[in-house]
Amino acid sequence: MTTPKISWIGLGHMGTPMASNLLKAGFDIAVYNRSVEKLKPLTDAGAKPYTSLDDVRDNSNVIFTMLSDDSAVSSVYADLLKGSVSEKLFINMSTISSELTKRLAAEIESKGGYYLEAPVSGSVKPAIDGTLIILAAGREPDYEFATTYFEKLGKLSLYLGEVGQGAKAKLAINYYMSVVIEGLAETVLFAEKNGIDKETMMFIVNESACGSPMSKMKTPSIIQDNYPAAFPLKHMDKDIRLAKAEGLNTETSNAMKNIYQDAMEANLGDNDLMAVIKTVKSKYFK
Helix, strand or coil: CCCEEEEEEEECCCCHHHHHHHHHHCCCCCCCCCCCCHHHHHHHCCCCCCCCHHHHCCCCCCEECCCCCHHHHHHHHHCCCCCCCCCCEEEECCCCCHHHHHHHHHHHHHCCCCEEECECCCCCCHHHHHEEEEEEEEEEHHHHHHHHHHHHHEEEEEEECCCCCHHHHHHHHHHHHHHHHHHHHHHHHHHHHHHCCCCHHHHHHHHCCCCCHHHHHHHHHHHHHHCCCCHHHHHHHHHHHHHHHHCCCCHHHHHHHHHHHHHHHCCCCCCCCHHHHHHHHHHHHC
8 A cells, every 4th residue: 555545533532642643653644523623733743634524434544433422433434435445444543342443444355445444542741742652453464564653652552453353352351440449449448538638549549559640640530529531431330331241241340330320320431440449439438
């Protein structure tokens, strides 16, 4: 594939900094988003705007997608697949079900195109810094070709084999994160209930073997009781449900499903996932 025409679809909290990093690396890219106002930061930086998915498909041979869920991905790809996709490479960096990602791969390949799934582990700060972990699966030659871009988006990319394995790895690491965050919430609230303030408890956590980049990242939010979204809670709720659909069925996973669902019902979905501490407090630490 020579001199690829590159497009990026999806300029949310992750997509915008990721597309921006490709621009900063010198790639000539075009961008598309359903909410047109989100194009401006990228077009101001030199990206070409597209106003329709037909334009994206017909004028690109490498197409990145970074969308919120199965529904959004299905809708976008349904439009993209209305025209010719022969010889085009689709790199889907969204977190979706393994069932959907396999179906997309089969449809695209049946039409002469190529499909690589590449969901990422990381939130807004790693997306800005270009330090994401990219979990890729599909045809190995497509992965090798895409590493040129992945090197600018992440600190590490892994090739995991056939399509579906990337989705499963992403759901596994996100499930782990859901447990860590909920456990941190319980730890702080338990300590607080027993007379240890959250500043002191977070210092103990961060200086102990339990301390991690994640605990340190969430410390200011916990202390200030303010949860701007680095990883929106609604996406974690979605990912837990996807993991359950893949067969995860333990007492812990059932508890995570329930507590994050309760947080969604408390209208915390657009907050950072650390806002689950509010729900844990209201249910168990009154």
